Structures are given as structure tokens and as C-alpha cells.
Amino acid sequence: MLLKVENLTKRFGGLVAVSDISFAIEKGEIIGIFGPNGSGKTTLLSLLAGLLPPTAGRVFWKGRDIAGERPNVIASLGVIKTFQNPQLFSELSVFEHVMIASFLAFTRMKDHSRLRSFLSPAKGETTLRLRAEKALTLCRLQDTATKPAAELSYGEEKMLGVAMAMMCEPELLLLDEPASGLGNDEIQNLENVLRDLRAHGTTLCIIDHKVAFLAKFADQAIALQQGCKIAAGHPYDVLADPGVVKAYLGRSHHA
Amino acid sequence: MKTLLCLVPLYLLPLLVKSDVVLTILIFTFVLSILAVGFNIVFGGAGQLTMFHAAAFGIGSYVTFLSMLRFGISFWLGFLVAVAIVILISIVIGWICFKFRLKEFYFAVVTLAFAELCRLVALNWTSVTNGTLGMLVLEKPTVWLPGSGVVKIEQTGPWYFLTLVSLTGVLIFAVLLMRSWIGRNFSAIRLNEDLAQTLGIDTFRYKLLAFTISNVIAALAGALYGFYTGYIEPAYLAVTQSLDAIAMVLLGGVSTILGPVVGALVLTSLPHLIELPAEMRVAVYGMILILVILLMPRGIVGLFAGLLKGRVNAA
Numbered sequence: 001m002l003l004k005v006e007n008l009t010k011r012f013g014g015l016v017a018v019s020d021i022s023f024a025i026e027k028g029e030i031i032g033i034f035g036p037n038g039s040g041k042t043t044l045l046s047l048l049a050g051l052l053p054p055t056a057g058r059v060f061w062k063g064r065d066i067a068g069e070r071p072n073v074i075a076s077l078g079v080i081k082t083f084q085n086p087q088l089f090s091e092l093s094v095f096e097h098v099m100i101a102s103f104l105a106f107t108r109m110k111d112h113s114r115l116r117s118f119l120s121p122a123k124g125e126t127t128l129r130l131r132a133e134k135a136l137t138l139c140r141l142q143d144t145a146t147k148p149a150a151e152l153s154y155g156e157e158k159m160l161g162v163a164m165a166m167m168c169e170p171e172l173l174l175l176d177e178p179a180s181g182l183g184n185d186e187i188q189n190l191e192n193v194l195r196d197l198r199a200h201g202t203t204l205c206i207i208d209h210k211v212a213f214l215a216k217f218a219d220q221a222i223a224l225q226q227g228c229k230i231a232a233g234h235p236y237d238v239l240a241d242p243g244v245v246k247a248y249l250g251r252s253h254h255a
Numbered sequence: 256m257k258t259l260l261c262l263v264p265l266y267l268l269p270l271l272v273k274s275d276v277v278l279t280i281l282i283f284t285f286v287l288s289i290l291a292v293g294f295n296i297v298f299g300g301a302g303q304l305t306m307f308h309a310a311a312f313g314i315g316s317y318v319t320f321l322s323m324l325r326f327g328i329s330f331w332l333g334f335l336v337a338v339a340i341v342i343l344i345s346i347v348i349g350w351i352c353f354k355f356r357l358k359e360f361y362f363a364v365v366t367l368a369f370a371e372l373c374r375l376v377a378l379n380w381t382s383v384t385n386g387t388l389g390m391l392v393l394e395k396p397t398v399w400l401p402g403s404g405v406v407k408i409e410q411t412g413p414w415y416f417l418t419l420v421s422l423t424g425v426l427i428f429a430v431l432l433m434r435s436w437i438g439r440n441f442s443a444i445r446l447n448e449d450l451a452q453t454l455g456i457d458t459f460r461y462k463l464l465a466f467t468i469s470n471v472i473a474a475l476a477g478a479l480y481g482f483y484t485g486y487i488e489p490a491y492l493a494v495t496q497s498l499d500a501i502a503m504v505l506l507g508g509v510s511t512i513l514g515p516v517v518g519a520l521v522l523t524s525l526p527h528l529i530e531l532p533a534e535m536r537v538a539v540y541g542m543i544l545i546l547v548i549l550l551m552p553r554g555i556v557g558l559f560a561g562l563l564k565g566r567v568n569a570a
Contacts, residue, residue: 049453075455087453089446100443104455106436118435125436168454 001060002027002203003048003079003172008057008067010043010227017043019227020057025172025203025220030194032218032235033207036247040227041207042084045174048205049081050074061172076104078171082164082178086157090150094141094160097149098132101164105131108169132167138196139163140189155186162193173197175206179213187213211239211248223247256430258512262423269415276527278411284516284523285418286480289425291503291515293472298501299510300433301465302445304363306497307348308473310370311341313492315474316481317377317384320392330396334478341474344373345467353462367494374492389488396482414483421479422516425472430512432468441465473500506547508554517555 003025010018018040025031033041046052048059050071059067066074089097105128106117117124136142139159144152149160158178165173178194179187194204194217208214214221214235221235223244231241238244269278294308318337322328328336348369352362377384384390395407398417408417432438440461443451452458481487490496499522507518522540531539551558 051449051453071449071452072455072457075453080455081453083450087447087450089443089450091446092442096439096442100439100451100456101454103436103440107455114436118431118437121434121436164454 001025002029002062004060005048006058006060008044008047008059009055010040010047010052011055016227018047018054021224021227021229022057023222023229023232025205027171027203028198028201029219030198030204030206030217032214032221033205033224034209034211034214034221035224035230036209038226039224039247041224042176043227044224045081045176045205045207048074049079049174051081075168076107078169079174080165080168080170080172081174082158082161082176084176084180086154086161088149088157088160091148093146094136094149094152095132095145097160098135098163098167099125099128101167102128102132104168135163135166138166138193155182158182159186159190159193162190166193166197170202172203172205175204177208178206179208179210191217215239256427259423259426259430261513262419262426265419266416269412275411278415280524280527282411282414282418282483284520285415285422286476286483287500287503287523288422288516288519289418289479290473290476290500291507291519292422292425292429293469293476294500295504295509295511295515296429296432296441296472297465297469299504299514300438300441300445301462302441303462303466304359305466305469306363306367306494307345307370307466308469308500309494309496310373310492311345311470311473312477312480312496313377313487313489314341314344314373315477316487316491317477318474319478320390320394320481320487321383323394330394330478330482334475337474337478338471341470342467345470346463349463349466353459353466367497370492370494370497374489377489377492384489387489389486392482392485392487394482408482418479418483421475425475426512426516433512437461437464502544504554506544506554508556508558508560511554511556511560514554514556521555 001024005024006022008018008021009016021044033044035041043052047054050066050069050073053068057067058065061077061079066077089100106125113124133142136145139162141156141159141163144156149157152160158181162178178190182190198204206214206217218235221233221238222229223231223238223241225247230243230247231238265281272278290308290312294305297303297305315337318340319330319333322336323330323333348366352365357365378386395409396417397405397407399405406413408414433441440451440456443454443456444458444461448458477491481491503518503522504515505518506521507516508514525540525543526536529539553561
């Protein structure tokens with residue numbers, strides 16, 4: 001069991017954004033979380049990544065309770081989150097972005113090479129630079145490497161977020177609506193990147209309201225409505241669930 | 256690293272210029288540049304608006320001198336004592352500020368309060384610091400030079416080289432630091448702290464590191480300043496001293512390597528270039544500073560870098 005969530009709850013004043021949710025993720029799995037806007041998807045991911053402290057409940061990562069840990073601690077354990085609205089260091093170049101994101105990989109290097117990379121980054125960080133170029137190529141950003149990130153298109157910004165997450169060597173990657181705002185061509189590219197990540201053994205947790213996009217990938221799906229888990233299981237079963245259909249269409253489905 | 260070649264002419268300057276006035280202005284420029292470079296690491300690098308650097312500057316001069324006096328040790332050992340104390344104080348103050356997630360003006364106000372606290376200690380602990388009267392520093396730093404053995408730094412010439420070598424050392428360190436992973440993490444914190452954290456960067460630890468490094472560099476500037484002028488007083492720890500360094504960095508160019516040096520040169524030499532009655536002077540410099548910041552938001556170095564880039568792009 002890679003990740004186990006037990007009775008996770010988040011309240012904002014009187015609003016219960018995430019209510020008593022439990023589920024588990026196995027290694028190598030792709031889990032899709034969907035639900036209408038405001039159903040608590042993003043809040044749930046933020047709780048897992050440590051961006052928000054939970055009101056109640058526990059999150060076990062490989063048996064260790066990580067609920068309420070700081071985000072950098074959770075990230076260093078191998079859980080990385082991307083953002084729905086791209087978060088960037090705008091004035092830096094695309095390449096500098098992926099190099100900043102290589103910090104965790106850097107910390108896993110041996111100490112003597114740390115000193116060397118302080119005196120001469122060009123020599124000490126050769127492997128990281130090569131990996132950064134590979135990540136950019138995979139995300140089709142190789143031609144923008146020297147551009148400031150502020151000059152990227154929305155789709156490129158989102159792919160840069162994925163490239164940065166890849167540089168962190170995540171074991172579990174939490175993707176917050178990775179396909180929203182992307183064109184068909186870009187979605188195709190995103191799917192290729194996600195397949196590549198999966199082939200390398202990365203566990204993925206994707207939230208999206210484009211149900212078709214999720215159903216194609218996921219091994220397991222969870223449907224949320226108003227912060228509650230209303231269905232879970234195989235993606236197509238979940239999609240056929242009467243409760244889910246009602247949540248999406250606002251009435252029961254007779255077809 | 257190549258930008259530092261700009262310093263080479265300064266090493267040759269004493270061969271051409273014998274004027275004590277010019278060399279003295281440059282010595283003050285070098286020492287205040289060190290303070291400004293330190294401030295630029297924590298502000299231009301990690302984006303934390305500290306107001307504590309003048310206090311670290313003052314502590315640097317007081318502790319170096321007092322430990323020489325009390326323990327009979329050399330200038331450099333005394334400076335090491337000052338470094339140890341500044342590191343300790345920085346960690347305590349930084350820990351308090353960053354644990355409580357103080358940012359921007361809140362961080363500035365709290366560090367200013369701590370700086371004032373240090374100044375009041377220097378002012379009121381008369382048995383040790385001699386209070387408002389300050390202390391005369393008759394001791395001189397010594398350095399070991401190959402060929403001539405241990406040399407006392409007394410004349411303008413040796414002081415010129417001691418301060419210039421110190422500045423060069425600090426600049427080389429700053430360049431190495433800012434282009435390493437540490438500097439990258441600093442920029443990440445300055446530009447988007449939340450994102451930096453989700454990428455696994457321990458922002459608390461790196462902010463503390465930036466704050467401590469800048470204070471240690473300020474302490475070096477303070478030790479040199481106190482021994483060069485031969486006088487140490489509580490005003491070294493005053494807010495005006497902090498503001499001067501900030502003005503130098505803004506004027507020269509935030510987040511640039513040579514910006515603090517250029518800013519220090521302009522603000523140190525300006526009073527000697529324009530002779531004005533004392534009351535007028537402050538007003539005129541204020542005006543110049545306001546105009547420069549309005550017209551060149553990226554400072555003098557930023558402006559020239561922009562012009563050079565524009566020319567390359569046009570060609």
C-alpha cells in the first residue's frame with residue numbers, strides 16, 4: 001500500500017470542503033478523481049500534498065502518517081503536486097525552472113559532488129542538466145528553454161509544470177486538472193508524457209472533470225460530490241453509477 | 256564570474272593615482288560595498304527585506320574590537336568571535352521571524368526592532384561599550400604576506416588593498432553562491448515561495464541561511480569599517496546605516512552582482528563631487544535617489560545590461 005487516506009476531512013468555517021474521505025492507492029496505479037466544480041477535488045489534493053492542514057483524518061504514506069506535514073517534507077518523501085493554474089517563477093527562464101525543480105534529485109546526490117557543484121555547477125550538475133533537457137524534450141518545451149517563463153502560452157505553462165514535477169522524481173504524482181485549457185494536440189502530448197511516467201513506475205493521481213480523458217487512463221476512479229465520496233471502483237462502473245450520473249446531469253438518467 | 260574582471264583596474268589604480276582623497280573614498284566604497292553585497296544576497300537573492308544588516312555591521316565592529324581588547328587576540332581571531340556571535344544572533348532572530356512566517360514589511364519591522372534592541376545595548380551598556388562616547392580603536396589589523404612576514408595595516412595604501420581584496424573575496428563568494436543550487440533556491444523563494452515548497456525546497460532553512468550569510472558579510476564590513484576609521488560608536492547600528500545600504504543596492508541594481516558596488520561608489524563619492532551646504536546636501540541626494548529609482552527601476556547596472564542586450568538584439 002503506497003498511500004492510504006483515512007477519514008480525511010477539511011472544514012473552512014461552516015463549509016465542509018472534504019468530508020470523511022477514505023481510499024487507498026497501490027504502487028504503479030493510476031487513480032482518477034472526478035466530480036463537478038466545487039466538489040472538493042483540488043482541496044483533497046492540497047491536503048495530500050500538505051498545502052492545507054486537514055481538520056481531521058489521517059494520510060499514511062508507506063505507513064508513515066504525513067497529515068499536516070509541511071509541503072517540502074511531503075515532496076521530499078516523493079509526493080509531488082502540479083497546479084491547475086500554472087505556478088511559475090515568471091522572470092526565470094524555462095530551463096532555470098526545471099533546474100530549480102531538480103533540487104530534490106540534487107539532494108540525493110553524494111555530498112562530495114555538492115561541494116564540486118558549488119565551485120563549478122557546470123561540472124557538478126552535468127547529469128541534472130541532461131535530465132532537465134530530457135524532461136523538456138518530452139514535454140515539447142526544448143525550443144523554449146532559454147525564454148522567460150512569462151512568455152509561454154497557457155498550454156506550455158502547464159506542460160512546464162509537468163516537466164518540473166517530473167524533475168522531482170515523484171513516486172506519486174498528483175495532477176490537478178492537467179488537461180484543462182489544453183488544445184487537442186496538447187492533450188495528446190500530455191497523454192504521451194503520462195504514459196511515459198507510468199512506464200517508469202510513477203503512480204499517478206489525476207483529477208479532472210473531463211471524464212473521457214480520465215476514463216481512458218485510470219485503473220481506479222473515485223467520484224466526489226460536495227466533498228463526499230459517492231462512488232469508487234473501475235472507471236466505467238463509476239461513470240455508470242446512478243449517483244454519479246445524477247451529480248453530473250442533475251437528475252437520474254434513464255437511457 | 257567574468258563580470259568580476261571589472262575589478263582588475265581597481266588593483267592597478269594606486270599605480271596611477273596617488274591622491275589620498277581618491278583612495279580614501281574608494282576604501283569607504285569597498286567597505287560599504289561589502290555591506291551592500293551582503294544585503295543583496297538576502298534581499299535581491301531570497302527576497303527578504305531585512306533591516307538587521309546595520310546591527311550585524313555594528314556587532315561586527317564592536318565584538319571584533321572588544322574581543323581583541325579583552326582576550327588579547329589578533330584582529331582576525333577577534334573577527335571570528337564576531338562571526339560566531341552574529342551567526343548565533345541571526346539564527347535566533349531568523350528562527351523567530353521565519354517560524355512565524357513573517358514576510359515583507361512585517362519581516363522588515365521585526366528585524367528593525369531587533370536591530371534597535373542591539374543598538375540600545377551598545378548605547379546603554381556603558382561599562383563595556385563606553386556608550387554614546389564610542390571607542391577609539393588604536394589597534395590595527397595585521398596580515399601575513401609572503402616575503403615580508405606579518406604586516407600592520409596602517410597607511411592608506413595597505414588599507415586600500417586589504418579592503419579591495421576583502422571585497423573581491425566577498426564578490427567571488429556571492430557569485431559562486433548565487434549560481435549554485437543555493438542561489439537557485441533563493442530565487443525560487445523570492446519569486447514563488449509556495450511553489451518552491453511543493454518542489455521540496457525547505458524554504459525555512461534557506462531563508463535562515465540567506466539571512467545568516469548576509470549578516471556575516473555585514474559583520475566583515477563592520478569590522479573593517481571600525482578599524483579603518485579608528486572609531487566605533489552606537490550609530491553604526493542605526494537604521495540610517497541600514498537604509499544607506501538599501502539605497503546603494505536599489506541605485507546600483509537589485510539582484511545584480513556589481514550593482515551594490517556601483518551603488519556604493521556613487522553614494523560614497525557623490526558628496527565629494529558636489530560641494531553643497533550640509534542641509535542642502537541631504538535634500539539633493541534624496542532627489543537624485545528618487546529620480547534614479549523612478550527612471551531606472553533596475554538600477555544603474557540593470558539599465559546598462561538592458562542597453563547592451565538591446566544592442567546585441569538589434570545587431
